[in-house]
Amino acid sequence: MTDPASIVVAGIGNTLMQDDGIGVWTVRAIARDYVLPPSLRLIEGGVLGLQLVHELCSAQQLLVIDAMNSDGGPGTIYRLDADTLLRGRRTLMSLHEVGLVEVLSVGEFLGKRPRTRILGVQPMEVRTPGLELTPALQAALPRVVRAAVEELGYMGVRLTEQRCRESLEQSYA
Numbered sequence: 554m555t556d557p558a559s560i561v562v563a564g565i566g567n568t569l570m571q572d573d574g575i576g577v578w579t580v581r582a583i584a585r586d587y588v589l590p591p592s593l594r595l596i597e598g599g600v601l602g603l604q605l606v607h608e609l610c611s612a613q614q615l616l617v618i619d620a621m622n623s624d625g626g627p628g629t630i631y632r633l634d635a636d637t638l639l640r641g642r643r644t645l646m647s648l649h650e651v652g653l654v655e656v657l658s659v660g661e662f663l664g665k666r667p668r669t670r671i672l673g674v675q676p677m678e679v680r681t682p683g684l685e686l687t688p689a690l691q692a693a694l695p696r697v698v699r700a701a702v703e704e705l706g707y708m709g710v711r712l713t714e715q716r717c718r719e720s721l722e723q724s725y726a
Contacts, residue, residue: 559613560708561667562701563596566620571683572627572676572690574599575697576618579674582698587712593705612667614708618701621673628693630700631673670704672697 564580566573580595589595594612621631674697677687686694702712 559667560616560705560710561594561596561612561614562616562618562705563598564618565598567599569682569684571678571681571685572674572687573620573679575620575674575676575686575690575694578686578694579618579672579697579701582694583701583712586698586715587702588715589712590710593710615667615669616701616704616708617669617671618697619671619673620676620679621671622679623673623675625675627675627677627687627689628696629675630693630697631671631675632700632704633671633673634669670708672700672704 562580562583564576564578566576568574568577577597577599580597583589584595598617623629623631625631674690674693677689685691705712
């Protein structure tokens, strides 16, 4: 089993732009609903860009959750690895934004790219400001959380739901 100290889960996206913040909302839900191993790090990466290089690339394994536009309907979950993501990008940096591709590329350049899995979630709305997920992604959030917990299981981390822990604690009281 993998040492959970070496695993980081990063939720990426802008929570001011509705579904763009799905990664952050997912990390918050995991933190709220599950008992985490003390050394498993959850990061609300938001839109920090290059400020995330050290944090993300210090891990041996990385799980990133972010909005990803593709052909599926809102809430569709895409699973991919960093190599697939990096192959689709030709330049290291954009003049307008620094995203996950650039962060992973800088980490690779520094010799510190962790083994990375990405859960991309098809958004419905990312251009209109709003502090909540759209109803479609609110409905999909539990599935995204389950997918993230499942990915962590593949990485060697088993999470326990909070209510299960509370039931066990009450039965021993």
